[in-house]
Amino acid sequence: MLETLQHLGNLLNIPNFIALLLGSIGGIFFGAMPGLSPTMAVALLVPFTFYMNATTGLILLGSVYTSAVAGGAITAVLINIPGAPASIATMLDGHPMAKKGEGQQALYIAFVGSLIGGVCGVLALILLTPPLAAFAMRFGPSELFWVSVFGITVIAGLSDGRLIKGLFGGVLGMLISCIGYSPMLGEPRFVFHDTLTSGIAMVPALIGLFAIPQVLDLAAEVHLQVKKNKYTPKKGVFWPTVRRFREWWKTTVLANIIGIIIGIIPGAGGQVAGLITYDQTRKLSKHPESFGTGDPEGVVASEVSNNATVGAALIPLLTLGIPGSPTAAVLLGGLLIHGLFPGPELFSKHADVTYTFIAGMLVAQFFMCGVGLLFARFSHAIMNISNLIMMASVVILAVIGTYCVQNSMDDVIVMFALGLLMYLGIKAEFPSAPVVLGVILGPIAEESFLRGKMIAETDVGVFQYFFTGGINLLLIALSVGSLAWGLYGEYARYTKRQRAEAACHATTA
């Protein structure tokens, strides 16, 4: 802690300060554009850091990372398209808020929440690194498998009352993630067309499943332009909104805990943390039905959690060279290029660089919040853009964003095909969030299961491997609990609806 404070002063020299500022602004911008994810933003900037000194380069990459994760909330709230995978859960309550005219409040909540989560994540990095790093090391294939199962139980909750269709979508998502070459065994599966040899990457799937249906909806509603509300900026909304955080303290604490833990687990990252927290918050809330209709607590849950993963993902990265999230993996490349090898050396020989970087990450949270809040003040301008223009712009951004992930036009074709199919699905009342969750978690579940099986077969046997061990049992208990509660909630909702419909028929009959 002390060292970080000592190095705080270093941030005031010009290059570092500029890196912080530009990184935050650029990061929010990147995160906001549908199609450009935090991972890609950091990847695109790594080559530029070659020409800078190590500290400045790392501060730039770090502030872009954290701001991009937060920036995704902008498009999630305003146009119902997640700017980053981490913002999927933000969209579920954020956009309804925007439609009600509360978009500005939603964005204020998102950024203040991101600030809180981000600061807590970095504090975990500063204060709790040794125990958390040791904890991260205890996650092997079996533990990771149960984490993914836990993530999958969230699908039931995201089905918005249409349980069977939601589960179908989730399973379909996992099946879709199998398309391509099996990562463990190198066999091609479901590759019925050339475009699919490299499988379906997450960002093109995300863009396709959310952006394309939204685009087609915009196209269908072009004529509604005339009746559309003119959104106006509201004065004096900021402080009342911030004060409400006091009533959301429980959600904030939960979100921080979940975010930090998922952040340090190698492999998972912001994408799943937001969704898991959202789902758990809803399950534990006294008014679960309000989620999905514009309950600000949903936004709090998602944004606090996904920014907490940023600081946490750096813990295993800096101590062991093992990235806690895909974006952290790209950061690893950035570190290595400057000759900074993760490990104790980073904190002794290169202490100057490292502690300045960590201090930078802390301050970056405030910059990110500041830029975001400024933006939120003027967000009404985006809400007022006509459906027509929005539709065309989103298509172009979706195409370029998808292309940039793997420099592949094939991805663009797959993206659009998936989008069309999802559009039909949505018209048939299939919810889209479970499908994406399936695509994200499918590979993690399959690989960790197969790998665990291979190891277990040489050792204690599959059953014992997966069903013993403190963390395993805890995760299994959480998964069963989450699934049971979710199913019960759905069943209760379902019977309530049946009863209501029967009563309606009775009165009209």
Add this chain to the structure above:
Amino acid sequence: MNAAKKEWLCIAGMLVVNAFFYFQLPERSEAGASLFPGLMMLLLLGLTAVKTVSQLRFPKADSGGTKEPFPLARVLVVVVAVIIYIAIIEPVGFYISSFLFFLLTTVAIQTTPRTPRAIAVRFCLAFGFVAFLYALFTLLLQVQIPKGILI
């Protein structure tokens, strides 16, 4: 169409998805590679069955009320436009195709009058947007974008 018919159409769709993946399943060469997809497909089939039973026992009722007619033509135009856009990106170049897509599609489906002035404004908007993307991606970030014969 009423709600019940829609649900059956839905179930039909689910069966199509099931069949589609079933015919694509690789031969059982390596047990490992087919394990997970196989499991998923079983789940898919199971869910379809549950849905069918559920629809038979508790048929979905109409929600009533009138709905606006669905603007099929407009949506189809957009779908076709995007397909053509994606197809011409590589030969013609990303920026030119984006510009054309933006201008032509928005003019084609707009419901407000197509005055020359409105079209001119749209032209400038399209140009500006594409120019902005060019500045960002090609100049600033130096990302490789499909060039085609033009730009």
Add this chain to the structure above:
Amino acid sequence: MKKAILFCLALVLLSIGGVALAAPPYPSSPISLIVVYTPGGATDFQARIVSMPAGEEKYFGQPIVIVNKPGAGGMTGWNWCVEKGSKDGYTLVSYNMPHLVAQSIVSKPSFTVDSFEPIANWGADPAVLIVPKNSPLKTVKDFVEYAKANPGKVTVNGAGLYVGHHIATLQLEKAAGIKLTYIPEKGGTDAFQAVYSNKVMSGFNNLADAFRNTDNLNILAIADTKRHAFLPDVPTFQELGYDIDDASVNYRGYCFVKGVPKEAIDKAAAVAPAMFNDPMVVSKMKESGSPLLVLNREETRKMFYSQKAKLEVLLKDLVKK
């Protein structure tokens, strides 16, 4: 009127001739380098380091821009290069030996070693056998004895299927007559984590990554024909009596797809080795712990085919029908 037309014609002919004569030498615009792995990985950042000075006149005179095309362990990218990549000389490809050969033998991609024209080699990352710091297996002898006593129970991981690490494992099995269980991981760093935390008993991994992490693990031996400068105390398998050569060494370098104009090939082959030996590249590679081994075109071509021969023998049991 006729005079005007004649004049115009002459002008046109002259300018065409002028353009042909003044055709800009290769390269006249930036060159793309296709890296078939994800950004941030070992191949990616090594490629970035060695391509940094390309803009200088004495090398290419034009910058080299990295384009990532990851997927299927590299197969996706290499397939793309051979099927859809341009052959005008402005698209360099980064290769990884033995991945390229192994994939063309075991899977059915659109390429083979013969589809590529080697230019120059920059790195050679041998595989090393690592065990967790507190492992009871302290030498290769311990390892082999344990494996003989417990066939199939010793877990060895590596950064994927049919990559150098896997090949080293197969070679060790053959040379020592033991049966191991190979666990493919998603990447080098994932493989390390599993070894540190004792989830697997041992692993083969890159020398570059292992030597930075000696606090957490023990390096038992190196799968190469000679010891390495970064780890002078680590013996080779050959010294210890196990016949493992350098078939698993991860060679990386530039190549072109066959069919590229001769001018481009000659120019690239001439400047690339010099560029790899540029002092700035040498120091940055050393800083990031990446072993540098510069080979020119002929040496690289020889390496391509000698590795291919070795791997064909080793992998022939695994060839899919």
